[in-house]
Every structure is written in structure tokens, then in C-alpha cells.
Amino acid sequence: MADTKREIERKYEAGPGARLPDLTGVRGTAAVTDEGVTELDAVYYDTEDLRLAAASITLRRRTGGADAGWHLKLPVAPGTRDEIRAPLEDGVPPFLAALVRARTRGAELVPQVRLRSRRDVRHLRDAGGTPLAEASTDTVRAERLTGGRGGTAEWTEIEVELADGGDPAFLEAVDKRLRKKGLTPSSAPSKLEKALRETGWRPAPDPREDGTAGGRVLAHLRDQVRKLLTYDAAVRRDLPDSVHSMRVATRRLRSAFRTYRKVLDPAVTGPVGDELRWLAHELGVDRDQEVLAERLTARIDTVPVTLLLGPVRGRLRAWAATGRATARHRTLSVLDSERYATLLDSLDALLADPPLRPAAGEDAGTVLAKALLKEHRRLAGRVDRALALPAGHDRDVAMHQARKTAKRVRYAAESATPVLGKPAKRLGKRVKAVQKVLGDHQDSVVARATLRDIAVHAHAAGETAFTWGLLHGQEEASAAERERELPAVWAKAARPGRLRT
Structure with a gap:
């Protein structure tokens, strides 16, 4: 079995023999308690070409400390990672290997780096003794197991990790105090990346x-x-x-x-x-199954109890x-x-x-503007066709086609916004409103088909289909309302404006 922990932390460079500055009084910190020293030994696994490291993912097998075992860390945001844990075993746990399969794609996960750390731990506590964060001074020795030029590296760093459920603003206050004491943020987001850089690895930069x-x-x-x-x-x-x-x-x-x-x-x-x-x-x-279930549940919640007939x-x-x-x-x-x-x-x-x-x-502005305008013209034609058709199956199909085109126009506008700026952003928002109306209409079409199937099964089981028919009628009314809304919503998006840099 595996469990997950959201890890929110800050790392700082420190010289040999560095000590944690006094953090008493920082944003409600009443006491800083000594939790002792722990010896940690971790082996980090990756593919031969370091695909996980390139994506800022770490996979390790660690002994020592209270959380010995396998740890997979997936980045969520700068300074925030999800740590997924599994018990100690000889090979990479299949569950963790599956989570990085899109990265490895059959390449073997092999030991790449060994980190041995001496961790001096302090807990920052409030007046009631509740931990606010864990601050540690880590003395690290790294050994590159394969492919490195430098072989080994040593450094000291200070790490502050927010307690479970803590307020991230607390780390901001700690950061301010540590910077005043002369500490600087670490140049690497993880110990593994620092070890790899110190032993010769450089991630490939994104093209500009x-x-x-x-x-x-x-x-x-x-x-x-x-x-x-x-x-x-x-x-x-x-x-x-x-x-x-x-x-x-x-x-x-x-x-x-x-x-x-x-x-x-x-x-x-x-x-x-x-x-x-x-x-x-x-x-x-x-x-689609998830969305439809939520939609039908919401419908049922609005039906008076006197009209909920049978085990609906x-x-x-x-x-x-x-x-x-x-x-x-x-x-x-x-x-x-x-x-x-x-x-x-x-x-x-x-x-x-x-x-x-x-x-x-x-020039990006010229080419992207032309492409966006072409997609917008296609959308205009499909919306006009849908509005010209009488209510029924053909209009439903035409509105669905217009919805897919509206989505493409919106995506094009959003991808072009870094170049075309506010005009593209504004068009994207207006087309998104059109897409929303058309999307709700299509959801109603799908919901009606599902309600009919459920009603058939209910009837076959000897249950009354009354409530399912009632919901079907509500979905018909909803679709009709979206059709009446469309002309006014489309009118706001029908003119794309001047799309030039």
C-alpha cells in the first residue's frame, strides 16, 4: 500500500558547520525544540538518460528516519511536491513505477545517485505545542553511481518544511527571517538535482x-x-x-x-x-460518465420528494x-x-x-492572426447553419458541430494571446461563452438518451418510469432554453475585432 503527503518546503544554501538561526517569534513560533539527529541513506533511481530528473521527479529508496521506504516525489508547483510513499522492498514498487511509465516508456529504472545525510532536526511550535514546521540542517554526501564526471559531492543545506495542514504564509515569514540572517535559497529544487549538477549533469534548456x-x-x-x-x-x-x-x-x-x-x-x-x-x-x-452522473444527480436533487417515485x-x-x-x-x-x-x-x-x-x-503575429480569423469564419458558418435549422435532430447535430469548432477557436485564441495580446484574449473569452451554451445543449442531448435507457431498465424491473420521464422533460426544456440564448451570446463573439500585433 502507498500513502501520499503534500510536501511544501524551502531549501537554503549553507556553509560547513552552519547552524539554524533562531526562529523564535516568527509568525507565532513560541518555541523551537531539538528533535535530535538522524542518519539517512537514500538511493535514487532513474533511467540511464535521467528522464525523471529532467521532469523534476525523484524516486528513491531510503533507510533511516521515521519514514523509511520508497518515495516518489511529483512536482505540483515551485516548492511544492506530492510525496507518494510505499514500504521498503528490494525492487521499485510496481505502483510507483506505473506512475512514471509515461516518462520511462519501458526504460529500466536503475540506481543513479546515493545520498547519505546527517539531519539535525528542529520543530517550530506554537504556544500550544503544535508543530508549525520542521527545520533541519542537512550535511550531505552524494555519490554518483553511474555516468557522472565528478563522482562525489558534499554540501550543507537548511530545509524548512511546512507541517501538515499548515499555512504556506508561515514559510514566507520564515524565509524573510532566514534571508535577513544571510541565507540564500538553494539553486536546486531538490537534493538529487544538486547532486546531479555537482557531478556533471545539465538539464537540456527549453528552446527560446x-x-x-x-x-x-x-x-x-x-x-x-x-x-x-x-x-x-x-x-x-x-x-x-x-x-x-x-x-x-x-x-x-x-x-x-x-x-x-x-x-x-x-x-x-x-x-x-x-x-x-x-x-x-x-x-x-x-x-463523460462522471459529468453525466453529476448532472443527473443535480437534477434529482431539485425534484420534490412527492415526485420521486420508485428507487430513483x-x-x-x-x-x-x-x-x-x-x-x-x-x-x-x-x-x-x-x-x-x-x-x-x-x-x-x-x-x-x-x-x-x-x-x-x-512573423508570429501575422500568421497566428490569419489562422485565428480563418477558424472564426468557420465557426460563424456553423453557428448560422445551426440557427437556421428547425428544432430537432438535425439542429442538435449542427449545434454539436458548432460547439467543437467554438472550442478550436477558443484554443487558437488562447495559444495566440502571448503574441496578439488583449484582442485575442477578449475573443477567447467571448467564444468560450458560446462554447458553454453549445456544450450545455449537447450535455442535454446526451442526458436525454441516457435517461431513456435508464427508464427502459426501470420499467423492465417493474418500477415506475415516471420520474425518469419528468427528468427527460426538464432536459428538453433546458436544451430549448440554450437554443434561445445562443443568438445573443453569439452576437458578442461574431466580430473578432482587429487581431494584429
Whole structure:
């Protein structure tokens, strides 16, 4: 079994023999207690080419201290990581290996660095004796086990880690005191990265944008690929909203391929885009089930108890639980598949050797504005067509097509905002409002189909289908209301404005 701890900390450079400055009185610190000295011995694992280190991920097996065992640390924000723990065993625990599979993709995890630390621990406590933070002075000796030029390194650092549930503002106050005492923040976010740097490793820097269309588009693609890999681990951990976030990253990538066909050769990006569509569809099984269950539950909550006839809540819970279990299993199978690993390899290859077309070398503002305006014209045509159709199946389909196009325009506007500025940002917000109306309409279409299926099963089981029919009628009314809203919302987004730098 594994457990997770949110780690919020600050690290500071310190010279040999350094001692922790007096922190009594800092933001409610009534006492600083001596918790003794601990000897720690940790071996860090990574691929031969240090893929985890390049992503600021650490995986170690540590003995000594109160939390001996395997620790996988995933970055959340600067100074904040999720530490996932597993008991001591000889090999890398399969659960932890799975969480970094999108990074390793079959490459073996091998010992890379050994860190032996002497940790002098202090607890910062409030007047009631409750710990506010743990401050330690660590004397570290690092040994590079493979590939290093320097072999070993030694240093001393001071680390302050916020207590569980503590206020991050407390670390700001501690930081101010330590800086006044002459300490400087560590140049490396983790001991492992410092050890690697001290023994010859340098992470590859991200390419800088050069003002060209190709530079901006590639920067956007790199950002989305990073998010895709980050959300992979979050989905495997079953974190809230993780499936949706990962699905959005796949859609933004595919949308960029289609929008910027003048920049990137569609003969190369097209097959990758097809695989991204497959991935988004597979992830949608889980996400769509979750969204629909929430929508129907909210509907039921508004129905007067006198109109809840039959085991309505129980049937919905059973439907949701069955669908959720099936969707969850399917999602994890996809993330462990060879097809998915091949897609990730294809994205890496595309970024390493991008299929740039002549327009990639042109001014970013000009090229991105033209691409965005072209997508906006396509959206205008689809919205006009949907509004011209009578209510019914054909209009439902047309509105769904308009919704997908609105999403692409929004993504294009957001990716172009760093270059085009406020006009693109403003257009993105207005189109997002259009997308929201169209999205709620499509959710109603899907909900009605599901309600009919549930009603059929309820009837077959000898239950009354009255409440399901009532909910179906509410969804019909909701869809009609969205159709009436659309013209006014679209009118605000129909004119894109001047999109030039």
C-alpha cells in the first residue's frame, strides 16, 4: 500500500558547520525544540538518460528516519511536491513505477545517485505545542553511481518544511527571517538535482521563442505535451478533474495541428492528430460518465420528494457505479497500452524534429492572426447553419458541430494571446461563452438518451418510469432554453475585432 503527503518546503544554501538561526517569534513560533539527529541513506533511481530528473521527479529508496521506504516525489508547483510513499522492498514498487511509465516508456529504472545525510532536526511550535514546521540542517554526501564526471559531492543545506495542514504564509515569514540572517535559497529544487549538477549533469534548456510563427506554435505544443505527461500520473492516482485536464491537453494539441497547418506539415501532424483523437475519445469514456452522473444527480436533487417515485436515487447510483468501474478500468488499460506509448514517442519526435513549413519563419503575429480569423469564419458558418435549422435532430447535430469548432477557436485564441495580446484574449473569452451554451445543449442531448435507457431498465424491473420521464422533460426544456440564448451570446463573439500585433 502507498500513502501520499503534500510536501511544501524551502531549501537554503549553507556553509560547513552552519547552524539554524533562531526562529523564535516568527509568525507565532513560541518555541523551537531539538528533535535530535538522524542518519539517512537514500538511493535514487532513474533511467540511464535521467528522464525523471529532467521532469523534476525523484524516486528513491531510503533507510533511516521515521519514514523509511520508497518515495516518489511529483512536482505540483515551485516548492511544492506530492510525496507518494510505499514500504521498503528490494525492487521499485510496481505502483510507483506505473506512475512514471509515461516518462520511462519501458526504460529500466536503475540506481543513479546515493545520498547519505546527517539531519539535525528542529520543530517550530506554537504556544500550544503544535508543530508549525520542521527545520533541519542537512550535511550531505552524494555519490554518483553511474555516468557522472565528478563522482562525489558534499554540501550543507537548511530545509524548512511546512507541517501538515499548515499555512504556506508561515514559510514566507520564515524565509524573510532566514534571508535577513544571510541565507540564500538553494539553486536546486531538490537534493538529487544538486547532486546531479555537482557531478556533471545539465538539464537540456527549453528552446527560446524567436518571434516567428514556428517558435510560438512549438512553444505551445511543448507546454501541452508537458501537461499531458503530468496529468498521466494524476489520472493513474485518480485525482479529481485529472481525466478532464488530460483530455483537454490532447484536444489542444490536436486543435493546434489543425489550426496551424500553414506552420506545421499536416502530412506529419495528421497521423499524430488521429492518435490524439483516439486518446481523447478513450479518456472521454471516464470523463463523460462522471459529468453525466453529476448532472443527473443535480437534477434529482431539485425534484420534490412527492415526485420521486420508485428507487430513483438507488438506480442512478447503481448506474453510475457500474459505469465508473468500467470506465476506470478502460482508462488505465489505455494508459498502459503500447499504442499510447507510441503516441508519446511520436510527440517527442515531432518536437525534436518539427515538420516546419515556410510560414513557420514568418512573423508570429501575422500568421497566428490569419489562422485565428480563418477558424472564426468557420465557426460563424456553423453557428448560422445551426440557427437556421428547425428544432430537432438535425439542429442538435449542427449545434454539436458548432460547439467543437467554438472550442478550436477558443484554443487558437488562447495559444495566440502571448503574441496578439488583449484582442485575442477578449475573443477567447467571448467564444468560450458560446462554447458553454453549445456544450450545455449537447450535455442535454446526451442526458436525454441516457435517461431513456435508464427508464427502459426501470420499467423492465417493474418500477415506475415516471420520474425518469419528468427528468427527460426538464432536459428538453433546458436544451430549448440554450437554443434561445445562443443568438445573443453569439452576437458578442461574431466580430473578432482587429487581431494584429
